[in-house]
Amino acid sequence: MVNPNTPALGSCRLISALLSVLVLALVAAALPRATPAQATPAAAATPPMGWNSWNKFGCNVSDKLIREIADAVVSTGMKDAGYRFVNIDDCWQVSRAADGAIIVDPERFPNGMKPLADYVHSKGLKFGVYTDAGRMTCEKRPGSYEHEVQDIQTYASWGVDYVKIDWCYAEGLEPPVQYAKFRDAIAQSGRPIVFSICNWGVKAPWTWGPRTGNLWRTTGDISDHYDRMSVIGFSQDGLEKFAGPGHWNDPDMLELGNGGMKHDEYLTHMSLWAILAAPLLAGNDIRSMSDETKSILMNPEVIAIDQDAKGVQGHRVWDEGPLEIWVKPLADGSQAVGLFNRGESPLQTTLDFNKIGAPSSAKLRDLWQRKDLGTMKNSYTAEVPKHGVVLLKVSK
Numbered sequence: 185m186v187n188p189n190t191p192a193l194g195s196c197r198l199i200s201a202l203l204s205v206l207v208l209a210l211v212a213a214a215l216p217r218a219t220p221a222q223a224t225p226a227a228a229a230t231p232p233m234g235w236n237s238w239n240k241f242g243c244n245v246s247d248k249l250i251r252e253i254a255d256a257v258v259s260t261g262m263k264d265a266g267y268r269f270v271n272i273d274d275c276w277q278v279s280r281a282a283d284g285a286i287i288v289d290p291e292r293f294p295n296g297m298k299p300l301a302d303y304v305h306s307k308g309l310k311f312g313v314y315t316d317a318g319r320m321t322c323e324k325r326p327g328s329y330e331h332e333v334q335d336i337q338t339y340a341s342w343g344v345d346y347v348k349i350d351w352c353y354a355e356g357l358e359p360p361v362q363y364a365k366f367r368d369a370i371a372q373s374g375r376p377i378v379f380s381i382c383n384w385g386v387k388a389p390w391t392w393g394p395r396t397g398n399l400w401r402t403t404g405d406i407s408d409h410y411d412r413m414s415v416i417g418f419s420q421d422g423l424e425k426f427a428g429p430g431h432w433n434d435p436d437m438l439e440l441g442n443g444g445m446k447h448d449e450y451l452t453h454m455s456l457w458a459i460l461a462a463p464l465l466a467g468n469d470i471r472s473m474s475d476e477t478k479s480i481l482m483n484p485e486v487i488a489i490d491q492d493a494k495g496v497q498g499h500r501v502w503d504e505g506p507l508e509i510w511v512k513p514l515a516d517g518s519q520a521v522g523l524f525n526r527g528e529s530p531l532q533t534t535l536d537f538n539k540i541g542a543p544s545s546a547k548l549r550d551l552w553q554r555k556d557l558g559t560m561k562n563s564y565t566a567e568v569p570k571h572g573v574v575l576l577k578v579s580k
């Protein structure tokens with residue numbers, strides 16, 4: 185029998201141990217690197233809710249507007265309904281100083297950004313800004329390319345809670361590479377800044393977005409027309425597997441209340457965004473919104489669908505001609521079900537309970553009428569208006 189303690193065998197063992205370490209190190213170096221996680225999952229445990237200037241005001245942003253909007257978020261009840269972010273989109277920045285620091289438009293924001301952020305925070309709200317990962321923003325203001333860390337540090341020093349980062353003038357750049365720079369800068373800043381990636385679906389952001397930001401746009405821009413809104417909203421089927429708490433698909437901001445759609449079309453917009461667990465960023469002038477707009481934007485039962493703790497994005501379970509049925513499973517075991525009619529006249533739609541895995545006897549509640557419909561057996565048939573929706577909660 186060989187004595188395991190003989191010196192020759194001992195040094196053999198040492199060499200083989202060293203070799204194993206070397207081999208392991210080489211294998212580890214050859215493996216893909218562990219993907220760094222996004223910086224701030226907890227800041228968007230449910231889809232972010234708030235307001236953004238772009239859809240209504242475009243470049244017409246100012247300190248005065250943002251303060252008035254913050255006041256209105258509180259006075260209209262939007263804050264209590266869950267809308268927390270007040271976000272300035274493009275056009276607040278004009279140039280860079282010699283040291284590269286971003287310069288805020290001195291005419292439109294005479295106090296600078298920090299006092300404005302403080303004001304928004306004093307209302308119990310959160311403050312957001314916009315930049316671009318390329319060389320210029322879409323409105324040709326300075327972009328953050330090669331200033332990624334510096335800009336995030338500046339935003340953090342102002343008290344920014346949300347940053348939307350666009351993709352104009354980014355020719356030759358790779359979205360996953362550029363956006364990861366902001367993720368790392370946010371992590372370094374130590375501030376839990378919500379990170380909204382806005383590259384319109386270029387290079388399938390749902391595949392790298394979850395490890396990079398909290399939300400990523402999946403399409404080009406929305407507009408205040410039923411055709412555009414519905415093409416975007418109904419095209420989200422299949423993306424549900426990429427979303428979850430902390431990381432969301434973003435089919436763009438809301439157009440509700442901007443006047444270009446009819447009542448039933450706006451109900452479709454809000455219902456679909458809720459079923460999609462989409463970020464809810466109002467894009468209207470909330471200082472002067474109608475009661476009708478308020479009742480849609482602030483319906484607590486519809487907001488609860490969007491914000492449901494399970495964090496599952498809904499998907500289409502059935503369609504036939506212009507009719508579509510979408511379902512979102514909820515934390516309490518029930519389901520939100522949207523019966524949508526994309527057609528040009530009212531149509532009867534039947535929800536078969538077995539299509540959605542509901543028991544043959546189920547309780548139904550209509551979330552727009554805010555009325556219990558009672559217990560139904562096997563199916564439920566409703567008339568759905570042209571371009572409209574019947575939004576239900578289906579439970580045992």
Ligand code: GAL
Pocket residue numbers: 238273274314321322323350351352382404405
């Ligand atoms: C677009 C973006 C819009 C808005 C606009 C500002 O690229 O999708 O949501 O931010 O730029 O210029």
